Amino acid sequence: MPVTDSIFLFAESREHPIHVGSVQLFTPPADAGPDYVADLYHRLLGITDVDPLFRRRPGNPLSSVGYLWWTEDADVDLEYHVRHSALPAPGRIRELFALVSRLHGALLDRNRPLWEMYLIEGLEDGRFAWYSKMHHALLDGVSGLRLLQRTLSPDPEAEPRALWHPEGPGSKESASSTSLLGTARSLAGDLVGAVPAAARIGRLAVGAHKVALPYEAPRTMFNVPIGGARRFAAQSWDRERLDRVRRAAGISGNDLVLAMCAGALRAYLLEHDALPDDPLIAMVPVSLRPKDRPGDSGNSVGVTLCDLGTDRADPLDRLGVITGSMDQGKALFGGMTPLQALVWSGVTISPLGLAPVPGFVRLTPPPFNIIISNVPGPRKPLYWNGAHLDGIYPASVVMNGQALNITVTNTATTVDFGVVGGRRAVPSLQRILVHLDESLVELEAALQLS
Structure with missing residues (x-):
C-alpha cells in the first residue's frame, strides 16, 4: 500500500x-x-x-x-x-x-x-x-x-455500463507499476533538484509575495473541531454564462471559480458577523499526473494556497488578488518535479494530520481556511442507459479544522458546484449557493456584462 x-x-x-x-x-x-x-x-x-x-x-x-x-x-x-x-x-x-x-x-x-x-x-x-x-x-x-x-456514452442507445466493471484490455498501466530502479533514479534526481526548489520557497517566505503560505490564514468559523454529521448542497450555472465572464475578465476558468467562491464566502461570513479583517486562504488541489499518463488511477494530487482577497469589497479587486496569488503559485510549481511538488504539498497540508490531537485545532492557527477544488468534467452531452446527464455534483471531504469544502466540475452545458460542510459548524449551508449566484452577478455588473 x-x-x-x-x-x-x-x-x-x-x-x-x-x-x-x-x-x-x-x-x-x-x-x-x-x-x-x-x-x-x-x-x-x-x-x-x-x-x-x-x-x-x-x-x-x-x-x-x-x-x-x-x-x-x-x-x-x-x-x-x-x-x-x-x-x-x-x-x-x-x-x-x-x-x-x-x-x-x-x-x-x-x-x-x-x-x-x-x-x-x-x-x-x-x-x-x-x-x-x-x-x-x-x-x-x-x-x-x-x-x-x-460509464457514460455520447450514444443514448448504448448499453449501460457499471462503474465497477473493468475497463478492459489496453487500459493504461498504473504509475504504481514502474520499476523500483526507475523510481530510485527519479528520487535521486529529485533530491538533487530539491535544493534550488527549497531556496525559492525560502525566498518567498521571507520576502514580499502574492502566493499564500501556510499559517498566514486568519481564524474563522470554518476552522473549528467538527463532528461526523454532514450537510450537502449543490447547484448548476450555465457554462456559457461563466465563459462570457471569464473571457471579459481575461482569466482562467479556475480563477473565476475562486472569485465566485471568494465573494460568496465574504457575504456568508458578513451574514454571520464573522468576517475576519485578514483575507481567507484557500487550499487548491492541483493534479500532478504526468501529461503522458493522464489516466493513471490512485492519488496524485498536490496543493497550492490562494489568497481569496475577502478583505476587499470590490469584486474586481478580489479578482486581481486571486489571479496574482494563483499566478505566483503556478510559477512556484513550475520549477518543481512532481515529487518535489508532492513533498511541498505534504508540508503544506501536514497540520491536518495533527488535527485529531485534542486541543490542536483550537490552539494553533489554521494552515488555510477552506478547500476549493475544480475538477474538469465532460465537454459533450453524455447518456447512461438512454438517460441524459444533467449535472455532476461533487461531495468531498471535510475534517477537524476544515469544516467547509467547495468542489466544482462541469457537464457539456453546466458548471456544477458541490458544497459539503460540518452540520453544526456551517449553519444554513444552502445560503452559500445563494451567495455564489450573487457573487457571479457582482462580477457581471463590474465587467458591464449585465
Whole structure:
C-alpha cells in the first residue's frame, strides 16, 4: 500500500470519514416506464465482473503502524455495495440532498471493498440520481471523475455500463507499476533538484509575495473541531454564462471559480458577523499526473494556497488578488518535479494530520481556511442507459479544522458546484449557493456584462 493511501486510512475516524463522492442527476428517456429505475438497478446487479480497484480492501492493520497492504475480495457482494433507494414525498431536490447529507456522513466498512453506490428515484420531476462514494485511499477526485465518465456514452442507445466493471484490455498501466530502479533514479534526481526548489520557497517566505503560505490564514468559523454529521448542497450555472465572464475578465476558468467562491464566502461570513479583517486562504488541489499518463488511477494530487482577497469589497479587486496569488503559485510549481511538488504539498497540508490531537485545532492557527477544488468534467452531452446527464455534483471531504469544502466540475452545458460542510459548524449551508449566484452577478455588473 502506498504511504499516501495508508495516511488516508490512518487519519480517518468516526467523526471524520475520508471518502470522496458525487451525485449525478439524470433525465430518463422519453419512453421510460414506471419501472425504469428498478429495471436499471437489476441490470446493474447482473454485471458481476468487478475491476480489481473495486475488490480492494485494507489488509489487517499492524497495531502501532496502521494499514500497510491491500487485499482483494474474490467475491464482491454487489447487493451490499449497490443500493436502490427512493425519496419521500414530495421528492424535491431538498429531499435528495438531505439523503445525500446522511449517506455522506457514514463510514465505509473496512471489512469490505471501500465503496458504495445508491440509485435514487422519486424526484417529483421524474428524474433520478446516482450517489457514489469511494474512500480517498483508493483514489482522488480526478480519478473518480474519470471512472464516472467511462460509464457514460455520447450514444443514448448504448448499453449501460457499471462503474465497477473493468475497463478492459489496453487500459493504461498504473504509475504504481514502474520499476523500483526507475523510481530510485527519479528520487535521486529529485533530491538533487530539491535544493534550488527549497531556496525559492525560502525566498518567498521571507520576502514580499502574492502566493499564500501556510499559517498566514486568519481564524474563522470554518476552522473549528467538527463532528461526523454532514450537510450537502449543490447547484448548476450555465457554462456559457461563466465563459462570457471569464473571457471579459481575461482569466482562467479556475480563477473565476475562486472569485465566485471568494465573494460568496465574504457575504456568508458578513451574514454571520464573522468576517475576519485578514483575507481567507484557500487550499487548491492541483493534479500532478504526468501529461503522458493522464489516466493513471490512485492519488496524485498536490496543493497550492490562494489568497481569496475577502478583505476587499470590490469584486474586481478580489479578482486581481486571486489571479496574482494563483499566478505566483503556478510559477512556484513550475520549477518543481512532481515529487518535489508532492513533498511541498505534504508540508503544506501536514497540520491536518495533527488535527485529531485534542486541543490542536483550537490552539494553533489554521494552515488555510477552506478547500476549493475544480475538477474538469465532460465537454459533450453524455447518456447512461438512454438517460441524459444533467449535472455532476461533487461531495468531498471535510475534517477537524476544515469544516467547509467547495468542489466544482462541469457537464457539456453546466458548471456544477458541490458544497459539503460540518452540520453544526456551517449553519444554513444552502445560503452559500445563494451567495455564489450573487457573487457571479457582482462580477457581471463590474465587467458591464449585465
